[in-house]
Amino acid sequence: MSQRYKIPRGTYDILPQDSYKRQYLMDVFRRTADLYNYREIVTPMFESADLFERSVGDTSDIVQKEMYVFEDRKERRFALRPEGTAPVVRSFVENGLPGSRLYYMGAMFRYDRPQKGRYRQFYQYGLEAIGSAHPYIDAEVIALAVHYLESLGLKDFRLEINSVGGPASAEAYNQALKDYYSPHVDELCEDCRNRMEKNPRRLLDCKIPTCKVFAKDAPVMLDYLDDQAREYFEKVKFYLDEIGIEYHVNPHIVRGLDYYTDTAFEILDDSLGAQNALLGGGRYNGLVEQIGGKDVPGIGFAGGFERLTLSMEKNGLSFGDEPHPEVFLVAMGETAEVQAVKVVNQLRLMGIPTDFDIEKGSFKSQMKAANKSGAGIAIIIGDDEIKNNTLTIKDMRQGTQETVSAGDIKESILKLREQS
RNA sequence: GUGGCUGUAGUUCAGCUGGCAGAGCACAGGAUUGUGGCUCCUGGUGUCGUGGGUUCAAAUCCCAUCAGCCACCCCA
Numbered sequence: 001m002s003q004r005y006k007i008p009r010g011t012y013d014i015l016p017q018d019s020y021k022r023q024y025l026m027d028v029f030r031r032t033a034d035l036y037n038y039r040e041i042v043t044p045m046f047e048s049a050d051l052f053e054r055s056v057g058d059t060s061d062i063v064q065k066e067m068y069v070f071e072d073r074k075e076r077r078f079a080l081r082p083e084g085t086a087p088v089v090r091s092f093v094e095n096g097l098p099g100s101r102l103y104y105m106g107a108m109f110r111y112d113r114p115q116k117g118r119y120r121q122f123y124q125y126g127l128e129a130i131g132s133a134h135p136y137i138d139a140e141v142i143a144l145a146v147h148y149l150e151s152l153g154l155k156d157f158r159l160e161i162n163s164v165g166g167p168a169s170a171e172a173y174n175q176a177l178k179d180y181y182s183p184h185v186d187e188l189c190e191d192c193r194n195r196m197e198k199n200p201r202r203l204l205d206c207k208i209p210t211c212k213v214f215a216k217d218a219p220v221m222l223d224y225l226d227d228q229a230r231e232y233f234e235k236v237k238f239y240l241d242e243i244g245i246e247y248h249v250n251p252h253i254v255r256g257l258d259y260y261t262d263t264a265f266e267i268l269d270d271s272l273g274a275q276n277a278l279l280g281g282g283r284y285n286g287l288v289e290q291i292g293g294k295d296v297p298g299i300g301f302a303g304g305f306e307r308l309t310l311s312m313e314k315n316g317l318s319f320g321d322e323p324h325p326e327v328f329l330v331a332m333g334e335t336a337e338v339q340a341v342k343v344v345n346q347l348r349l350m351g352i353p354t355d356f357d358i359e360k361g362s363f364k365s366q367m368k369a370a371n372k373s374g375a376g377i378a379i380i381i382g383d384d385e386i387k388n389n390t391l392t393i394k395d396m397r398q399g400t401q402e403t404v405s406a407g408d409i410k411e412s413i414l415k416l417r418e419q420s
Numbered sequence: 421g422u423g424g425c426u427g428u429a430g431u432u433c434a435g436c437u438g439g440c441a442g443a444g445c446a447c448a449g450g451a452u453u454g455u456g457g458c459u460c461c462u463g464g465u466g467u468c469g470u471g472g473g474u475u476c477a478a479a480u481c482c483c484a485u486c487a488g489c490c491a492c493c494c495c496a
Contacts, residue, residue: 004467006469006486006487009486009487009488060494061493061494061495062494062495065421065494066494066495083496108496110494110495110496112493112494112495113421113422113492113493113494114487114488114489115489115490115491115492116489116490116491117495117496118494118495118496119496122496123496124496125496126496191492191493202494207492255495256494256495257495273490273491274490274491274492274493274494275494275495275496277495277496278496279496280495280496302496303496304495304496305496306496307496308496330454330455330456332453332454361449361453362449362450362453363453363454363455364450364453364454364455364456365448365449366455366456367454367455367456367457368456368457369456370455370456371456371457372456372457378455378456380454380455382454383454384454392454392455394455394456396456396457399455399456399457401455
């Protein structure tokens with residue numbers, strides 16, 4: 001009696017029929033990052049729990065209820081990484097990297113209730129530009145994000161930007177919100193009453209109609225920015241305009257991680273359902289210092305591959321070609337079989353993806369297998385070919401075939417390859 | 421963490437008020453043992469998600485549990 005195992009809730013297998021799609025998304029991200037002169041960084045999947053608690057913020061939902069925290073055998077507290085920025089900044093500090101443009105891709109973990117576009121182990125791409133506080137960099141990072149999505153063929157998304165200012169203006173604004181909402185406490189939903197204390201900005205996002213009416217006349221973040229922050233935001237918009245990036249200013253954008261300052265942005269696709277954020281990011285000028293480095297500014301974003309895939313599929317976009325062999329061998333008889341084994345090996349060493357199913361019996365079954373494999377070329381070896389030291393090369397798409405001397409295999413295949 | 425819906429073959433699902441577990445697709449083999457795709461024929465013991473309960477009898481009714489989906493929440 002063998003035990004059947006199931007994978008944990010909120011995780012999933014990426015099967016061969018899908019893995020090439022993921023590979024494609026990763027390839028395009030790499031290429032886009034290359035264009036902007038970013039370099040890949042790979043950090044561990046788990047780190048000191050404290051790193052995330054301090055940087056992401058210990059009042060945030062991520063830290064309060066979504067982290068996978070565990071102790072190792074020596075009772076050190078670790079967490080499966082819930083996001084990518086803190087580890088990258090940690091590595092930046094630990095390795096004394098100079099001003100850096102870094103990108104990463106990999107699994108993140110959050111103990112959330114699974115839903116469409118939301119998993120407990122999910123895969124992100126992201127990047128960080130550490131070392132500059134020039135507003136052009138904000139625009140460039142946003143441009144890269146947009147560039148990536150457009151390279152994939154996506155069009156139906158919208159970019160929303162906001163400024164949350166520095167810590168001082170953030171605090172002033174939170175207080176203003178509390179003052180504005182507190183006379184109406186009794187009219188708010190339970191969630192909103194919690195938000196008043198925990199994160200007043202979330203009040204603006206509430207979807208319940210009775211709460212929504214207050215959002216309209218609520219104080220606006222942008223009015224609480226100090227001159228410096230306001231000027232910075234203007235410059236970011238200036239560079240976005242110059243680059244030709246379309247955006248909407250949405251003063252209600254709130255990022256869920258505590259370390260953000262100034263620029264905050266999101267790219268949304270409303271066709272995705274409840275989890276409509278394709279990607280999100282912002283500036284984090286205090287984070288490097290907080291993690292133990294010098295006072296170095298930074299900005300970055302991260303997006304989820306799952307939602308990207310959903311969006312691509314929804315729009316009928318291509319993920320490149322599904323991998324398949326170019327050549328498939330068909331052999332009849334024992335001598336031919338041995339000859340086929342040699343030819344297969346020869347083709348592979350030549351760099352031509354080739355397959356051969358030695359288990360298949362009849363000629364017909366082998367032809368079926370060749371057809372199903374997607375190979376454009378079948379090489380047939382039987383008694384006649386053995387006798388004459390030839391090979392029959394068949395173009396599976398045209399249905400045509402020719403018999404060539406066994407030594408001319410390479411030329412013949414290259415010729416067919418060019419035709420298709 | 422909260423709510424709603426759903427778990428039957430590899431997959432999509434049917435199985436009405438309890439009475440022998442089914443279909444399409446996919447897959448495999450075959451239709452004068454050297455030619456694929458189209459067509460036709462043949463092939464199913466599958467823990468009916470899991471555990472318990474009711475009953476002569478449970479895929480079907482009840483409870484619990486796990487999982488999936490969708491929404492809340494949150495965010496990628």
